[in-house]
Amino acid sequence: MNIFKYLIVILFVFSFNLSNAQDKNTYTKITKNLRCLICQGQSVYDSDSEFANSVKILVEKKLNEGLNEKQIYDYLKNKYGEWILYDPEFTKNTYFLWLLPIFFFILGGVAIFKLFIKRKN
Amino acid sequence: MKNKILPIFLSVFFLISFFIFYKGLQTPNIYIPKTDIQKRIPIFEAEIFDTVNKINSEDIFKENKFYLLNIWASWCLPCRDEHSLLISLNNQKDINIIGLNYKDNYENAKKFLKELGSPYKKILLDKDGTIAIEWGAYGVPETFLIYNKKIIKKIIGPLDKNSVMEIKELIK
Numbered sequence: 001m002n003i004f005k006y007l008i009v010i011l012f013v014f015s016f017n018l019s020n021a022q023d024k025n026t027y028t029k030i031t032k033n034l035r036c037l038i039c040q041g042q043s044v045y046d047s048d049s050e051f052a053n054s055v056k057i058l059v060e061k062k063l064n065e066g067l068n069e070k071q072i073y074d075y076l077k078n079k080y081g082e083w084i085l086y087d088p089e090f091t092k093n094t095y096f097l098w099l100l101p102i103f104f105f106i107l108g109g110v111a112i113f114k115l116f117i118k119r120k121n
Numbered sequence: 122m123k124n125k126i127l128p129i130f131l132s133v134f135f136l137i138s139f140f141i142f143y144k145g146l147q148t149p150n151i152y153i154p155k156t157d158i159q160k161r162i163p164i165f166e167a168e169i170f171d172t173v174n175k176i177n178s179e180d181i182f183k184e185n186k187f188y189l190l191n192i193w194a195s196w197c198l199p200c201r202d203e204h205s206l207l208i209s210l211n212n213q214k215d216i217n218i219i220g221l222n223y224k225d226n227y228e229n230a231k232k233f234l235k236e237l238g239s240p241y242k243k244i245l246l247d248k249d250g251t252i253a254i255e256w257g258a259y260g261v262p263e264t265f266l267i268y269n270k271k272i273i274k275k276i277i278g279p280l281d282k283n284s285v286m287e288i289k290e291l292i293k
Contacts, residue, residue: 054250
């Protein structure tokens with residue numbers, strides 16, 4: 001019976017570690033997708049400026065408060081505008097940007113397909 | 122017929138892309154933050170300088186009154202330059218200037234205020250810089266003009282004569 005108790009304790013501790021690692025991953029992912037607004041061409045993750053360090057602490061705080069990735073993006077977008085995100089969101093301003101590569105991909109596919117049929121004939 | 126479609130399509134395509142890239146060259150891609158925003162001020166809790174007490178932002182910023190939130194630090198040289206402007210503004214106008222001491226050392230901040238005087242009604246502490254982020258600030262110094270719990274003007278960087286004039290115009 002005692003062994004079970006120990007097992008439960010060990011499992012409990014490990015489960016904590018796991019959630020922690022998960023948090024660390026999302027933390028890294030979020031800070032890598034945030035632009036350091038006072039640096040040139042650096043993400044918050046890469047930068048060591050005062051601004052970036054504060055944002056890092058804030059992201060960690062928000063994660064501990066239980067906010068998810070999207071909520072944190074929304075929160076920062078509300079403060080600094082969409083420019084703070086590296087990944088532009090799918091809006092009417094950016095749908096051209098997002099759909100153009102797909103369009104070209106399909107166009108290329110069609111061209112290859114047509115060529116294929118021509119050869120066969 | 123088929124042979125003609127491809128060259129026409131290609132030339133139109135290149136013309137369009139040339140036009141898009143040419144346009145793109147002309148628009149500057151320097152990011153300019155918006156400064157005349159009508160955004161609600163954040164709700165936060167902060168320690169008060171020189172005490173152990175904490176205060177909620179709801180208790181500081183009341184309605185129908187002008188407030189100026191100034192983010193400063195003793196290690197920030199431009200803050201030293203704009204300090205005299207803040208003091209004269211405080212003497213001339215009926216405005217509550219709130220200081221937000223950003224990532225500073227207590228002793229240094231105290232020395233700074235002793236040397237240059239304090240225009241601040243209240244000084245709040247921001248030890249890790251997160252309150253400044255709540256305000257949407259970029260760094261020090263930065264100043265926000267607040268009315269009815271809304272940010273009506275934001276000055277990024279040190280205040281100068283022009284920005285002080287603008288503030289005076291706005292609070293008339």
